Amino acid sequence: AQSVTQPDIHITVSEGASLELRCNYSYGATPYLFWYVQSPGQGLQLLLKYFSGDTLVQGIKGFEAEFKRSQSSFNLRKPSVHWSDAAEYFCAVGPSAFLRDKIIFGKGTRLHILP
C-alpha cells in the first residue's frame, strides 16, 4: 500500500541554521511527490513538487528537495532558516491514475525555531 513516513514529529533548529526534514515513501511506481507547509492559522501551502526530470527541485521560500529513488526518499532542505519558517511540514505522494485523485500525507513534522 502507498504510504509516506516522516520519522521526525518535532524538530528544533536555531535561526540561521540549516534544515533537513526527512520523508520516505512507499509507492509502486514513480511517484508524484509534494511538500506542503501549514503555518499557524493558515491553510496548507504547496512548497514544491516533483514529477520527473531533475531530481533536485526548487520551491518557494528558499526550500529545495531531492528525490532519491534508491532510498525512496524526498527530503526537504533549507540552507538557513528564518523564524517565519516555524510551521508544520507535510510530505505527500500522489495524485495519480492509481491513487485516483487522492493525496497520501505523512503525519507531519513540526518545526520549531530558536532565536
Place this chain on the structure above:
Amino acid sequence: EAGVTQFPSHSVIEKGQTVTLRCDPISGHDNLYWYRRVMGKEIKFLLHFVKESKQDESGMPNNRFLAERTGGTYSTLKVQPAELEDSGVYFCASSQEVSRVHGYTFGSGTRLTVV
C-alpha cells in the same frame, strides 16, 4: 484570484448535534476535495467531487457524514450526529481538471471540536 474559502474557521458543538461545513472552491475549478486531520493523525482523504458528481467517496468514515455540491460550485459537509472522534481539522481543496497533478489549492480548514 480568490483562494479556497472555508467557513466557519472554528466550530465547537456538543456530541449529538449537527454541524455543516462549507467550502467555496476557486472559481472554475471542477474538482473539489475534502480531507480531514484528526488529532495526532495524518491528513486523510474523505471524498472528491467533479462538478456536482461524487467521483470518489471511499474515505468517508461512516454514514453520519454527508457531502453535497449542488450546482457544482460550493460544497457542504454535514456531520449528523457529531461524535467526539469527529473532532479535527477539515480541509477543502480544489483544482482544475488539467492541473490536478500539480497539487491542489487548499483552504485554511475548519477546526471542529465536539465536546
